[in-house]
Amino acid sequence: MFANILIYFVVIPLLMLAGIALCRNVRQIRAVAVTGSLALIALSVVVLLQYLDLRAAGETAPMLFTDSWTWFEPLHINLAVGVDGISIAMLLLSSIIVFAGSFASWKIDQPKEFFLWLILLSVGVFGFFITVDLFTMFMFYEVALIPMYLLIGVWGSGRKNYSAMKLTLMLMGGSAFLMLGLIGIYYHSNPAGGQLTWNILEIASRAADAEQCIPQGWQMVLFPLTFVGFGVLGAMFPFHTWSPDGHASAPTAVSMLHAGVLMKLGGYGCFRVAIYLMPYAAQELSYIFLILTGISVVYGAFCACVKTDLKYINAYSSVSHCGLVLFAILMLNTTAMTGAIMQMLSHGLMTALFFALIGMIYGRTHTREITKMGGLMQIMPYLSVCYVIAGMASLGLPGLSGFVAEMTIFVGSFQAGMADYLGGEGSLRLVFTIIACCSIVITAVYILRVVGKLLFGPVQDDHHRTLTDATWWERLSTVTLILCVAAIGCFPNFFNNLINTTFSPAIFAVLGM
Amino acid sequence: MESVGSIILYLIVALSMIVFSVAAVTTRKILRAATYLLFTLFAAAAVYFMLDYEFLGAVQIAVYAGGIVVLFVFAILLTSKPGDNTEKLTSKSRFLGFVAAIATLLIAGYALVSRCAQLFQPKPEMVTPDMETVGQTLMGTGAGEYLLPFEAVSVLLLACIIGGVVVARKR
């Protein structure tokens, strides 16, 4: 079992849990957290390199490093693992954000309990990305969800009980749909009469075959269930309202992890389960979700324009950006889907950066109202410059990650939309692509509004003049994220190739692509 | 056809059962209620004897009349002063109780009436189960034998003893 490298993505956090449980002071806890997250980064880089090597050697299997261990025989539940380019990208993202997150929570109260829950959360996240077994995936999904309640409820601020409850209940509601969908998939995983399976790869390998795929009638039922189930986590309109409240109350590292990684679970799940396994229904029903996600793209951006709480603004911008992820996935087009994954990476990093910075500013000024702050550039230039960079990434400045992701999405979506339009299949995709494009303007409006009010202009509150700039751990946390954002922005083709080679041709054969 | 004696005996038993049970739930003196209960229990024991279940009747008298009622009396003496009346029933609660009783009566009565034909069969002959049969059945493990429930009941009683001690213990 331990011969497979992927299992260590779960083992390392578990070891970290044990280590933190044994720690006796905050110094040791930090040491364990940092060492562990560094080990995770190293591990994901190693996996990435090995993956590239194997691909370069001509390996064509849809997933590599696959392995499977029986877990519960009667229901064919296995701990099946395997990764492709997308999962590796997600693993990298998660490990970086866990790393930055541990630095961002350097001075948290009750560090032991906090880190225990935080690492438990990351067990769920990593587990989710490495498994290819639907049931195990769902289990890890829940493992990632539950600590969130405690992390927000105990370490949060503001209306934390309400927010924690709301977030958990809404996500649980989503996972109820999801569980129905997954069980449905299991029971129709082999209509030809063979052994039922939870394994994504097995189901997907049959998805292109009209006889052996999940029956089309059932796809039409199961697709919405799974898509909505994951879509709730991906903050799809109208199920996004947990996001502003949840992020507003969550402590810094949790916001980072949540917006940075957990919301990506939604997008990843939508792609990996809903679209990958049920391409027929994806094509038939995409228009409904296209409308919803298209709405969330502009809707989130418009809402962010008038909010005055930094975290609310960022949460709504997350709604907009994550809407773009789901939107692009639904275009069912390699370019757009690649863009969606890039957007996940990009949004994960920059929103984590945003939340880290907001947390640092809030830790100093004790307010998140932009009307009560101003001129922070004069007081904390380092944090302010980072904030501007994050903002620029968010509004899609070339050279930073947001631009490449958005452009890939727009180009891909436009191709899909024009193909529909010229093929006489209606102009819904085209219209919504153009609507989504409009978000780049609205994004600029709210980002610059915040930057202008918060960082520039005269100092609003004279008490702020005595505040200090970033400490070394805060610098480390932000620099890590900025470097990653810039790396994606400057060398996008590496990520692009990593991702788009993994879109399975068999699936797209069904979609006629 | 029964003998006149047994009919008279039956009448006495049935009447005392009805009268004393009604009295037990209507009297306001709690000690009297316990006493009426005792009589009702005796009447029940009598019924068992009439049905030829002598062992059962003996157990009824020994355990119920001899044990439980004594417990009741002790409890009553411990918890209420002599001469205390329980509270007067409000007409509403009395009405509600009455409704419940009548409803039970109707439903169960209807059940009895609808199965009338069977219930008017004469009493079949039966060999009175002797002590050996009772003992064998109680200690056997075959079909229709009760070792396991017996043991379960003994455990229950043990648990009950311990529970009683723990609960009633002075802290």
Next chain:
Amino acid sequence: MEITAIYYLVPALIMFCCGVYGFITRKNMIAMLISLELMLNAVDINFAVFNRFLWPGQLEGMFFTLFAIAIAAAETALAIAIIINIFRAAKNIDVRSLNEMKF
């Protein structure tokens, strides 16, 4: 006059209804317990009667009654222990004063 099963069942039913009435109306816990005993006894009688009249060769009803008596005894003992404990704490044994355990 033949004394058939119904002759035993009807008094037992009346006894049971008395138990119901008493259990619902009385507020004194011991009185409620007494009503409970009445109901139990009524049921016991039914078991015995059905056994005797319908399946005279077997002993199930009888043994059920036997066990019921044993359990009733245990239950009563425990209930009375609890009642006395409550009396110690609340100085009365009115069931209405015992609603701390709601919700």
Next chain:
Amino acid sequence: MDVTVPILILAIPLFMFLLLGLTGMKMSHKLAGTLGTLGMGTVLVLAYVTAFTYFFGGAPEFIDAAGNRLQYLVFDQTWLAFTQNLVIKIGFLLDPISAMMLVVITTISFMVHLYSLGYMRDHHGVYEHGFQRFYAFLSLFSFSMLGLVVAPNIFQMYIFWELVGASSYLLIGFYYRKPSAVSASKKAFIVTRFADLGFLIGILVLSYYTGTFNFTDFTSSAVAGMEGVTQVNIHTAEGILNIFQSSPAPMFMGASVLTWALVLIFMGGMGKSAMLPLHIWLPDAMEGPTPVSALIHAATMVVAGVYLVARLFPLYLMEESALMIITVVGALTALYAAMVACTQVDIKRVLAFSTISQIAFMMVSLGVARMDIHHGLGYMASMFHLFTHAMFKALLFLGAGALIHAIGSNDYTDMHGLRKYMPITHITFLIGCLAIAGIIPFSGFFSKDEILSSCLGNSTIAYVWMSAVAGLTAFYMFRLYYLIFWWKEHKVHEGHHAPHDQPWVMSLPLIILAVISCVAGFIPFGNLVSWNGVPYDFMAHFNWSVAAVSLVVAIAGIALATVMYRKENELPAKFKNAVPALWRWCHHRFYWDELYMFITHRIIFGCICRPLAWFDRHIIDGTMDSFATITNKASDAIKPLQSGQVQMYVWYYLIGALALGGITYICLL
């Protein structure tokens, strides 16, 4: 051609940006400024070498045997591959206009770098706060602008287009403590972002149909035997037109799809080049430091729109309706900006409006250019004007900067009669004014004359209209000139030093630019730049009648300004009172800002954002919350059932048991 030099041209400014941006705070001001200037100087030399090699080197990849200029792709690296064909590459395309722009950008940028060494410090020699940051941003801007002009594909252009927008944002908001600067920078970014939306959609449409981003695939055909060498070829553009026309839906809402694409792309150009109605950001952008205004908002970035249209010019030739739109927009903007410039008080704003007006000239010139009108003279004229305008407008701005630096105010009301105090500034400013007014032999005369000839070739209306605007230009420039340097004696206020000329780092750029403005007109521009690379000897086609008329118009404008403003008199006030409505509208820039404020604040914020936010909080969130509330209410409602009263439980049990019994019986019956 060796790729080192082109790469260095792009890499040095980028490196300087990173160096100064990351370590600038640790450096001394002087070191940072010197480093930045030296870096730019190196780039200047490299760019001159490149341009010189291109124009005069005579290598076969630059010029063919017939003397036609070719396009040469120096390098082209894949940056992001969307699909097999749609690939964003980062490359370096050398052709007449990019070589010309390299010269323009590096020249102005170097002048500005040099000039800022003096400008960005006060009279006591104390450097301004954020001096290093200023140089970092200047380097970033130079990098982006150079990347923009050498882009061989439209997406690279879009990338650098966004980058120049961002660096312009940073530089306008350089004085970030001033709320007006912050809002001006925000406005500039958002307005141009809005225009870029059109640009982006235009790119998407164009690339969808053609399957490529490369400019050369749109407009040029490969030259046999040489890799990376292409020549502008109208047949390629015709091929593109055919692709559009043979697609399943060639028309969209009454216009051809190609027109749509081109107009949308032009919309991006309108935003950057501040064409009506997206011009509103440029006057406000004057909140930035004056050297920045000279570099970005006069000479280089704002002509990106013109450059974009010029890049795709063969495609625009395919769709005359798109060219018509460009002409109309340009003509309206030219007149509008000229009228507004006549009434502004802030000298930088006058110059800003004059910039808008001059860029509109270039746009019109492109709009009226046709293959059959003097062999596409308009294109050459536009590029020529771009070149000369960059020089003299930078000169004017730097001169204005010198004045502002000396006086400490932007308004001419604080200046008046400065000619004796600041002779160098005076002379150079005058040269700039003469050049923009179009007086022979200054450079503006030649380029403007070409534009007017081209207009005449297209339609008389355009010619008359643009000539009138040219006259107006001469008028408002000399109005400005007289109001600054003449009008009445300058009063030295108590406690103020007398204004004096600037240190040499500031004077030198002024003098250099003035010299260029004097002689640039004699460059044989047509030999170097023409729309299809075929040399065009414009002196041979010189239309003396047009030249004479434009000269007369310009002199008339100057004369009018002399009469009205040379000495303090009542004429301006009289004129103002004669047409009060017109004056007020001009003074308030035809209330465009107010209109935009209304649209953004009242309509977008008031009628969309706030209701949406309310909707989100109360309806969507309310619905979600109501699930919870309903559950809570329901649980509250059934909670009393668990009263703790044993007898109530008996009741429930009894009722349940009886009901069950009843039901059983009913079912058995």
